[in-house]
Amino acid sequence: xxxxxxxxxxxxxxxxxxxxxxxxxxxxxxxxxxxxxxxxxxxxxxxxxxxxxxxxxxxxxxxxxxxxxxxxxxxxxxxxxxxxxxxxxxxxxxxxxxxxxxxxxxxxxxxxxxxxxxxxxxxxxxxxxxxxxxxxxxxxxxxxxxxxxxxxxxxxxxxxxxxxxxxxxxxxxxxxxxxxxxxxxxxxxxxxxxxxxxxxxxxxxxxxxxxxxxxxxxxxxxxxxxxxxxxxxxxxxxxxxxxxxxxxxxxxxxxxxxxxxxxxxxxxxxxxxxxxxxxxxxxxxxxxxxxxxxxxxxxxxxxxxxxxxxxxxxxxxxxxxxxxxxxxxxxxxxxxxxxxxxxxxxxxxxxxxxxxxxxxxxxxxxxxxxxxxxxxxxxxxxxxxxxxxxxxxxxxxxxxxx
Numbered sequence: 001x002x003x004x005x006x007x008x009x010x011x012x013x014x015x016x017x018x019x020x021x022x023x024x025x026x027x028x029x030x031x032x033x034x035x036x037x038x039x040x041x042x043x044x045x046x047x048x049x050x051x052x053x054x055x056x057x058x059x060x061x062x063x064x065x066x067x068x069x070x071x072x073x074x075x076x077x078x079x080x081x082x083x084x085x086x087x088x089x090x091x092x093x094x095x096x097x098x099x100x101x102x103x104x105x106x107x108x109x110x111x112x113x114x115x116x117x118x119x120x121x122x123x124x125x126x127x128x129x130x131x132x133x134x135x136x137x138x139x140x141x142x143x144x145x146x147x148x149x150x151x152x153x154x155x156x157x158x159x160x161x162x163x164x165x166x167x168x169x170x171x172x173x174x175x176x177x178x179x180x181x182x183x184x185x186x187x188x189x190x191x192x193x194x195x196x197x198x199x200x201x202x203x204x205x206x207x208x209x210x211x212x213x214x215x216x217x218x219x220x221x222x223x224x225x226x227x228x229x230x231x232x233x234x235x236x237x238x239x240x241x242x243x244x245x246x247x248x249x250x251x252x253x254x255x256x257x258x259x260x261x262x263x264x265x266x267x268x269x270x271x272x273x274x275x276x277x278x279x280x281x282x283x284x285x286x287x288x289x290x291x292x293x294x295x296x297x298x299x300x301x302x303x304x305x306x307x308x309x310x311x312x313x314x315x316x317x318x319x320x321x322x323x324x325x326x327x328x329x330x331x332x333x334x335x336x337x338x339x340x341x342x343x344x345x346x347x348x349x350x351x352x353x354x355x356x357x358x359x360x361x362x363x364x365x366x367x368x369x370x371x372x373x374x375x376x377x378x379x380x381x382x383x384x385x386x387x388x389x390x391x392x393x394x395x396x397x398x399x400x401x402x
Contacts, residue, residue, distance in 0.1 A: 004331035007324045008058050012124045013049025016319060018357035019364075023120045026368040027113035041117050045124075048100065052124050061129035063089035064273035071265045071277070082262045083169065084225045084275045091167055093132045097125060098165040098177060103139040108161055110374050119312055119367035123360065126316025127323075131273030133313055135179045135223040141305035142180040142230060145298060149289055151208040152247055156228070171251050172227055181226035182306075183218035183248075183279065184299060190219070193243065193296060199234040200246055200286060210288040212246060217280045224262055224277040226250065230302060231286065232295045245295035246286035259284045304385075307392035308366055314399035315359035321402060322356045325349060355402060359395045366391050 013019060027041065051057065067087040075081050097103070102121055106114040126133060143160055147153050159178035166176040189195030198216020205211060214233050221229065228249040235244040252258050263278040290298030326349055329339035339345045366387050372380020 002333055004328045006055070006058075007320075007327040008053065008055040010053040010323075011046065011049040012053040012127055013045045013120070015049075015053070015323070016360075018353075018360045019120060019123060019319070022357075022361045022364045023116060026364045027116040027120070038113070041113070045117070045120055048121060049124055051096075052128050057128050060089040060093055061273075063087055064093060064129055064131065065271060068272040069265060069275040071262055071275070073262060080257065080261065082224075082257065082260060084262070084265070084277075086167075086225075086273075086275075090132060090273055091165070093129050094135075094167070095165040097132055097136050099163055100125075101163055102133075103136045103179075104143060104161045104163075106371075106374075107140075107143050112375070113368075113371060115367045115370040115374070116364055119308075119364055122309060122312045123316040123319070123363070126313040127320035129271075129273060130313050130317060131271035133309065134271075134274045134276075135181060135226055137306050137309040137313075138182050138222060138226070138302070139178075139180045140309070141302040142182075144305070145230070145289065145302050146180075146247070149209055149247070149287075151206075152287060152289070155208065159227075167225075169225075169251065171253050171255055172249060173253060175227065178227040179223070179225075181221065181223040181229045182299070182302065183221040183229050183231040184303075185220045186217060187219045193232055196232055196234065196243060197239075198232070198281075199237050200244065201236065203285070208247075208287045212286050212288060214246060214248060214284045214286045215282050217278070219278055220266070221260075221262075221277045221279040224250075224260075224275055224279065230289065230299055232299055233286075235292055235295075240293075242293035243295040244292050245289045245298035247289045248281075248284055248286040252285065304388050305370075307388045308363070308370065311359070311363040311366065311388075311391040311395045314395045315356070315363045317399055318352075318356045318359050318395075318402045322349075322352050325352060352402065355398065359398070362387075362391050363395065 064087055070085045072081050072083040072085060100121055102118060106118050139160055146156055156172065156178060159172055159175055162177035164176040172178055184193050185191060186196050198214060200212035200214045203211045203213045216233060228247055231246050231248050232243045233246055235242060249258055250260060259281050261280045263280060266276040268276060329345055329349060332339050369380045369384040369387060373384050
């Protein structure tokens with residue numbers, strides 16, 4: 001009696017007037033609306049919106065969060081494995097994200113509106129499942145950083161720019177596509193990374209650059225199933241505020257473990273589909289990334305790009321909550337009429353709609369500023385620097401209350 005129907009089998013792009021309007025405003029101007037490239041881009045989003053709004057995609061999102069990842073530290077003979085097992089739904093969602101180029105497309109084809117186009121895709125994906133976006137975001141954000149290291153770029157960029165999702169636990173040389181994670185925080189410091197105690201000792205030089213051996217721990221290693229990680233560590237055993245950034249692969253070229261011992265997976269609120277872990281390492285091999293002693297600057301170049309995706313993901317969560325609320329209130333009856341006909345409920349829904357559109361508008365504007373930075377527009381570069389952390393802070397702060 002009096003049930004509402006599931007919100008599914010709906011186009012997440014064409015049904016979202018706010019996303020449609022702000023995408024058009026930021027990706028292409030009114031004069032470019034009839035341009036073949038702009039028209040093709042919008043048709044691509046319509047196609048993706050229909051696919052993501054299907055009932056089976058929402059079901060994949062449910063399954064990935066119901067059956068959370070499991071850490072397998074050892075095999076039955078006692079040999080260290082450090083493997084994370086995921087439900088098949090996770091891998092199906094990852095495959096779609098990677099196939100759509102959400103991890104790399106604007107870097108491969110930089111053009112006007114390329115970042116906004118990717119942002120619109122990302123906002124829609126967030127409405128289906130948010131956890132899979134974590135490794136995709138970090139991979140997206142790491143590409144410009146790794147590109148500055150000629151040795152690492154030669155080995156890794158072709159894999160990172162691939163549209164193939166490869167979940168196999170094999171060395172990077174054997175993979176069709178790769179993903180990147182990140183480890184910054186430690187138990188004693190948290191977000192105050194200057195208190196990090198992990199240290200790196202020189203271990204020679206090779207085709208990837210200056211090689212080091214890292215010893216220490218990370219309180220929060222994001223997405224431990226990734227193929228490599230950006231990590232902060234003291235440059236040498238002497239304590240200082242001058243941290244360096246290192247690229248640390250999960251497996252070495254011969255297939256051996258790189259001594260990254262996963263301690264446990266985090267028991268998280270929010271998305272449970274993604275694995276976040278604590279890790280300890282003794283003599284893990286890593287390569288210097290960026291300038292020695294300026295690791296925070298190096299890793300924050302990656303971190304600032306992840307902030308944009310945090311804003312987009314939270315805006316997507318707000319949108320799907322709003323869509324479900326309106327869908328429910330249009331069908332559910334109370335006191336002789338549907339909920340949507342009651343003035344007080346209309347005020348609640350209108351208030352939610354306004355905030356959801358504001359989150360969409362702000363996050364897409366930041367994506368447009370990233371397009372401007374790539375085009376070497378100094379005004380847009382300055383806006384990006386200021387607006388990205390503000391958008392991440394405000395939208396992510398509001399999303400749970402929303």
